[in-house]
Amino acid sequence: MTRELDAHEPVALARAWFERPAAEVARDLLGSVLRCVARDGTVRMGRIVETEAYVGAHDLAGHASKGRTARTEVMFGPAGHAYVYLVYGLHELFNVVTGAVGDPQAVLVRAVEPLAGTVGPSGAERGDGPGRLTRLLDIDRRLLGHRVDRPPLTLHRGPEPTETVATPRVGVDFAGTEWASARLRFVDAASAQLSVSLTRLGPDGYSSRGVRDTSRTPST
DNA sequence: TATAGGATTTAC
DNA sequence: TAAATCCTATAG
Numbered sequence: 350m351t352r353e354l355d356a357h358e359p360v361a362l363a364r365a366w367f368e369r370p371a372a373e374v375a376r377d378l379l380g381s382v383l384r385c386v387a388r389d390g391t392v393r394m395g396r397i398v399e400t401e402a403y404v405g406a407h408d409l410a411g412h413a414s415k416g417r418t419a420r421t422e423v424m425f426g427p428a429g430h431a432y433v434y435l436v437y438g439l440h441e442l443f444n445v446v447t448g449a450v451g452d453p454q455a456v457l458v459r460a461v462e463p464l465a466g467t468v469g470p471s472g473a474e475r476g477d478g479p480g481r482l483t484r485l486l487d488i489d490r491r492l493l494g495h496r497v498d499r500p501p502l503t504l505h506r507g508p509e510p511t512e513t514v515a516t517p518r519v520g521v522d523f524a525g526t527e528w529a530s531a532r533l534r535f536v537d538a539a540s541a542q543l544s545v546s547l548t549r550l551g552p553d554g555y556s557s558r559g560v561r562d563t564s565r566t567p568s569t
Numbered sequence: 570t571a572t573a574g575g576a577t578t579t580a581c
Numbered sequence: 582t583a584a585a586t587c588c589t590a591t592a593g
Contacts, residue, residue, distance in 0.1 A: 403576075412589095418589080420589060434589095435586095436577060436588090437574090437585080437587080438575090438585070439578070439585065440577050478577070478578070479577075480578060481577090519577095521576060523574090523575080523576095524576095
């Protein structure tokens with residue numbers, strides 16, 4: 350299923366929009382459209398349906414908990430910039446920096462629904478996974494530190510989710526029970542393009558089903 | 570300088 | 582269930 354990007358929302362979300370706690374931005378980013386001009390010149394877009402918040406230096410699941418290093422430098426900088434890194438030697442993962450300067454918070458985008466006309470390098474890429482959407486949209490470390498309020502990389506308002514669900518984050522068991530079980534992953538419950546099914550159990554045998562948060566901060 | 574392991578995906 | 586694959590962080 351694909352949807353059209355609303356022609357009345359051509360303006361990218363401003364950097365100031367990201368100057369908030371990562372958990373808020375992560376929730377509000379659901380339904381937004383991530384747009385990237387690929388290296389081959391094509392424009393690729395996906396509607397965000399899954400995000401995760403990494404909430405600061407004290408968040409043991411986040412890279413910044415290891416301190417301020419060359420790798421995490423971008424997270425300590427101003428909001429609205431891209432933090433892109435390689436995991437497992439294979440996959441580029443895309444985050445948006447949030448919060449104030451010196452406070453290393455970021456939102457990881459974990460899944461998108463491809464919008465009409467958007468195809469990956471093999472012509473059949475999916476967007477249901479943090480490593481998959483970057484390949485679909487041609488996002489990689491060349492965009493590290495880039496602003497996200499102007500091309501080639503931008504975020505736009507889109508169809509809001511009817512129901513937002515909060516669950517524990519994926520793949521962060523190493524961080525210990527407290528941080529691994531924190532409900533900092535946000536999904537559009539109606540989407541069929543999630544990286545991990547809602548019916549799947551979270552870490553620690555914790556079921557994500559039934560944990561709901563339908564509130565949204567007012568649009569500005 | 571050497572080594573372990575990771576915010577994952579894919580194949581066997 | 583394991584391999585792919587390389588960068589980062591940490592130890593020596």
